[in-house]
Amino acid sequence: KQEVTQIPAALSVPEGENLVLNCSFTDSAIYNLQWFRQDPGKGLTSLLLIQSSQREQTSGRLNASLDKSSGRSTLYIAASQPGDSATYLCAVTRNQFYFGTGTSLTVIP
Amino acid sequence: DAGVIQSPRHEVTEMGQEVTLRCKPISGHNSLFWYRQTMMRGLELLIYFNNNVPIDDSGMPEDRFSAKMPNASFSTLKIQPSEPRDSAVYFCASSFRSAGVGETQYFGPGTRLLVL
Numbered sequence: 001k002q003e004v005t006q007i008p009a010a011l012s013v014p015e016g017e018n019l020v021l022n023c024s025f026t027d028s029a030i031y032n033l034q035w036f037r038q039d040p041g042k043g044l045t046s047l048l049l050i051q052s053s054q055r056e057q058t059s060g061r062l063n064a065s066l067d068k069s070s071g072r073s074t075l076y077i078a079a080s081q082p083g084d085s086a087t088y089l090c091a092v093t094r095n096q097f098y099f100g101t102g103t104s105l106t107v108i109p
Numbered sequence: 110d111a112g113v114i115q116s117p118r119h120e121v122t123e124m125g126q127e128v129t130l131r132c133k134p135i136s137g138h139n140s141l142f143w144y145r146q147t148m149m150r151g152l153e154l155l156i157y158f159n160n161n162v163p164i165d166d167s168g169m170p171e172d173r174f175s176a177k178m179p180n181a182s183f184s185t186l187k188i189q190p191s192e193p194r195d196s197a198v199y200f201c202a203s204s205f206r207s208a209g210v211g212e213t214q215y216f217g218p219g220t221r222l223l224v225l
């Protein structure tokens with residue numbers, strides 16, 4: 001069964017810092033990988049989707065990379081802002097979604 | 110579009126009672142997913158439907174849980190009888206194309222269930 005791990009579980013950074021969130025998965029036979037954001041008490045919002053044939057995707061200050069052979073993905077957030085504070089989850093898909101446990105990010109003003 | 114709609118938003122019940130959670134997917138979406146989220150286990154897929162047909166229910170914890178999708182615009186997740194360990198946030202999500210191709214899912218706000 002696919003196992004998805006996210007490290008660290010929690011991260012606190014000062015405003016303006018660039019940061020990297022990590023996601024690893026055990027089975028490289030995936031269709032794609034997605035990064036989601038979850039705000040407290042709310043559902044998930046999709047941030048970026050990387051198809052298995054792609055290496056990276058960018059949206060604004062966010063950049064996600066995918067190395068399928070090594071089972072790793074990173075989410076890079078540039079110039080972090082307090083509004084980025086949330087839990088970030090990665091999910092890999094084949095016939096269904098497999099979610100990581102998330103990284104709780106706090107950006108300190 | 111109003112997005113995925115879930116009701117109720119909060120539910121508090123006593124052990125042994127029946128609980129029914131409801132979901133209205135985004136209009137035109139063909140796949141619907143039920144998830145459960147807890148601090149201990151994170152986000153777990155319970156069951157998903159393609160074109161109203163249950164495809165994979167291997168995540169359903171036990172026979173106390175059942176899900177139906179009588180039409181393209183409505184689904185229910187029922188727990189009978191409920192137990193304290195069922196306390197969690199239950200999310201419904203939908204996507205445009207059939208599950209298996211990994212299209213983006215759109216999540217509802219969730220139902221917070223507390224079983225006393």
